[in-house]
Amino acid sequence: DTAVSQTPKYLVTQMGNDKSIKCEQNLGHDTMYWYKQDSKKFLKIMFSYNNKELIINETVPNRFSPKSPDKAHLNLHINSLELGDSAVYFCASSLATGEEAFFGQGTRLTVV
Amino acid sequence: QKEVEQDPGPLSVPEGAIVSLNCTYSNSAFQYFMWYRQYSRKGPELLMYTYSSGNKEDGRFTAQVDKSSKYISLFIRDSQPSDSATYLCAMNGRNTGFQKLVFGTGTRLLVSP
DSSP: OOSEEEEOSEEEEOTTOOEEEEEEEOSOOSEEEEEEEOTTOOEEEEEEEETTEEEEEOSOOTTEEEEEEETTEEEEEEOSOOGGGOEEEEEEEESSTTSOOEEOOOEEEEEO | OOSEEOOOOOEEEETTOOEEEEEEESOTTEEEEEEEEEOTTSOOEEEEEEOSSEEEEETTEEEEEETTTTEEEEEESSOOGGGOEEEEEEEEEGGGTTOOOEEOOOEEEEEEO
C-alpha cells in the first residue's frame, strides 16, 4: 500500500528524447509536488498543484510540463532532454499547500 | 547565501553516541520546521514536525527550535547503525506564502557499530 508511488524508478535515455514520469498518491491529499534532487542531495521544488490547479512553477524550463488529471495524479513530461536534466525527481503530496510533504521513492533520470 | 544552511558532513559517530544535527536560516518569517531522513536511493521520510520554539520529543529523537537565533537542531540519542542516512531540515512560513517547503542541503550521518 504505497502512499506516493512514481514510475519508472530508473530512466536512462538519450539527449533530445522526450520522456514522462507518472505519480499517484492514495493519501487523499489535495496538493502534489515535483522536486528535483541534484547530485549534492539538494532538494528543490519545481511545481506544485493544489486540487489540479498549478500553484507554483519555480522558474523551470518550459521543456518540463506537469499535468494533473485529478488530485491523486501528477505527471511530469520532459521534452528534448539535456545532460543537465540528469537528477533524481521526487513526487510528493501534502494534505494542504505547504504542509509536511510525503515523498515517493524517486525516479533516477540519466541522460546520456 | 542560501536561505537554509546545513553542514553536509559526513558526520561519523560510534554506535550509542548522541548525535546533534543542525540548520540555520536567514529569514525570520519561517514558522514551521521539519526534519526528514533519507536513506540511500530512497525518498525523504518525515521524522519530526515542529511549530513553536522549544523542544519536541519522539522516542530517541528530539527536535529543538530557537527562533531568536534562527537555529534548529535534531538530537538522536543512543544512535544505531540503522540511523545512518542523510538528514534534511525543511521549513515554511509567510515568506513562502506558506506554499512550499525550503530544504537544507542535508547532513550525511554515519553510525558505525
